[in-house]
Amino acid sequence: MAESADAPPGGRAWSRPALVVLGTAGVLLVAATGLFLGAVFLHVAPANTLSREYRDEVDGLVYPEFEQNWKLFAPNPLQQNVALDARVRTVEPGGATRTHDWIGLTARDVAAIRGNPAPSHADQNLLRRAWDFYEGSHSAQDDSLTNPRGKLAETYLKRIALQRIGRTVEGDRILEIEFRVTAATVPPPEWSGEAAPPAPKVRELPWWPVDDEDHRGLG
Incomplete structure (x- = not known):
């Protein structure tokens, strides 16, 4: 034609x-x-x-996705290994609630990094930076807010976990979520002669409610 x-x-x-x-x-x-x-x-x-x-x-x-951290160019070595776990409470169709076992969010990231020649930035830093954001805006004694960005930090941390866990567990809707953080001081090398580090510190956050808005936009 x-x-x-x-x-x-x-x-x-x-x-x-x-x-x-x-x-x-x-x-x-x-x-x-x-x-x-x-x-x-x-x-x-x-x-x-x-x-x-x-x-x-x-x-x-x-904040929080585009924070500019100049330590990228002059980093301080991490002094602690921080592991973040989460567990959820679900509601069954009949109305009964059930608390599930802890899920090792950091452990999953570590497993994805090991043996990977090009691990993703999210696996390496997303959870750690989210926890730094939360810790910097809440009291370590009672988890009360210490600056106006505290609520944003809570939402950010919650949505990261829910994106990985999903809307339901074993078919039941998630009603609440709780976080547990274990901070272990990195031990010194044997030749240093320094004292052994203290025992790991475990911190459990309060239960946070979960609703449809918390899942909005999550893949």
């Missing part, structure tokens, strides 16, 4: 509305990228008039 005389040679003809849509989408994408990069710049730049005026908006965009 012969090509239409109206079609441009060797190319596709875009209608004017399509070009308007593509152009608008391109402008919006460039503008959104510019705003995001500007917010990250204000986050890492020394305090100034703009960063102080829009601090809440910038922190809301950057």
